[in-house]
Amino acid sequence: DAKTTQPTSMDCAEGRAANLPCNHSTISGNEYVYWYRQIHSQGPQYIIHGLKNNETNEMASLIITEDRKSSTLILPHATLRDTAVYYCIVSRGSNYKLTFGKGTLLTVNP
Amino acid sequence: DAGITQSPRYKITETGRQVTLMCHQTWSHSYMFWYRQDLGHGLRLIYYSAAADITDKGEVPDGYVVSRSKTENFPLTLESATRSQTSVYFCASGGSTGVLTFGAGSRLTVL
Numbered sequence: 001d002a003k004t005t006q007p008t009s010m011d012c013a014e015g016r017a018a019n020l021p022c023n024h025s026t027i028s029g030n031e032y033v034y035w036y037r038q039i040h041s042q043g044p045q046y047i048i049h050g051l052k053n054n055e056t057n058e059m060a061s062l063i064i065t066e067d068r069k070s071s072t073l074i075l076p077h078a079t080l081r082d083t084a085v086y087y088c089i090v091s092r093g094s095n096y097k098l099t100f101g102k103g104t105l106l107t108v109n110p
Numbered sequence: 111d112a113g114i115t116q117s118p119r120y121k122i123t124e125t126g127r128q129v130t131l132m133c134h135q136t137w138s139h140s141y142m143f144w145y146r147q148d149l150g151h152g153l154r155l156i157y158y159s160a161a162a163d164i165t166d167k168g169e170v171p172d173g174y175v176v177s178r179s180k181t182e183n184f185p186l187t188l189e190s191a192t193r194s195q196t197s198v199y200f201c202a203s204g205g206s207t208g209v210l211t212f213g214a215g216s217r218l219t220v221l
Contacts, residue, residue, distance in 0.1 A: 032208065043200050043212030044153070096141045096204040097168075100153035 004088045009105040012082075018075040020104055022088030025069040031092055033064060035073045037084040038103070044087065047073065078108045116201050116213035124221050129188045131216045133201030139211075141204040142184040143168075144176065146197040147215075153200065159184055191220045 005023040012018040024033065034049040048055055048062045050071075055062045061074040075082055087103040114135040123129050133142065144156040145168075155168030159178040173195060175187045184203075188195055198217050202210040 034209075036210075041198075041215070043202075043215050044210075046209045046211065049209065091208075096143070096208055096210060097155065097158060098210060099155070099169075100145075102152055 004090055004101055006086075006088050006101065006104045008102065009107070012075075012078045012106060012108050014080060014108050014110050015077055018073075018078040018082065018106055018108070020073040020075075020086050020088075020106060021070065022073070023070045024088070024090045027068050027090050031090050033062065033068075033071050034089040034091060034098065035060070035062065036087045036089065036098075036100075037082075038087070039081075039084040044100070047086075078106075080108050080110065082106065083108045114201060114203055114211055114213045116199075116216045118216060119214065120217050122219045122221065123191050125192060126190050129191050129218065131186045131188075131199055131201075131218070133184045133186070133213060135182055135184075135203040135211075137203065137205055137211075138181055139203035139205040140181070141210075142178065143202040143204070143210065144174070144184070144186045145200045145202065146170065146195075147200060148197050156186065156199075188218075191218075193220050196220045 032049050032051050035047040036044040038044045050062045064071045085103040085105050089098050117132045140161050143158040145153045147153045154170050157176040159165045162181045165176050196219050198215050200215050201213040204210045
């Protein structure tokens with residue numbers, strides 16, 4: 001599976017959009033981009049995933065560049081409860097094996 | 111209730127003792143996983159299972175044993191616990207979408 005690079009930490013003001021970048025320059029054609037988050041002491045939580053097209057659900061939007069070498073997770077209106085470590089993972093969906101890196105610690109400030 | 115449950119949530123044991131962490135899911139997901147999480151190492155895959163009676167090693171399998179006699183259960187056994195196995199253990203399951211759902215975790219302390 002392709003490796004990913006994420007910033008170690010980011011800050012965001014409550015109510016503003018949080019834009020979390022991820023670089024995956026070695027991604028191959030059959031690999032998906034997954035985003036999970038982990039709120040302190042809890043199990044990781046699935047947020048969204050995509051292959052080529054941009055995706056949106058009730059939690060977030062995923063923007064994937066045309067060359068698929070990077071992506072951005074957007075939380076449109078961040079709240080204090082969104083403070084968590086966010087993991088960007090690239091994987092073939094068929095085998096489910098996810099390799100977690102260090103992720104980005106997003107801190108939402110009042 | 112539908113979901114994935116882990117037990118016990120907290121366990122303290124002594125070096126050399128056998129410990130079994132249980133994981134149960136109600137969705138009949140084919141895939142199940144065990145991860146451990148330590149400060150400085152993030153989440154690391156211990157073992158996974160693609161179906162009942164099919165298991166395979168992950169990144170850090172040494173010292174652990176798994177079984178999957180029923181689709182819904184995936185116990186993780188530490189046959190002789192060591193202090194280095196003090197960690198938080200997360201179980202996960204995955205269905206047809208390729209998305210994993212994680213349990214709440216089991217915090218194990220080995221004295």
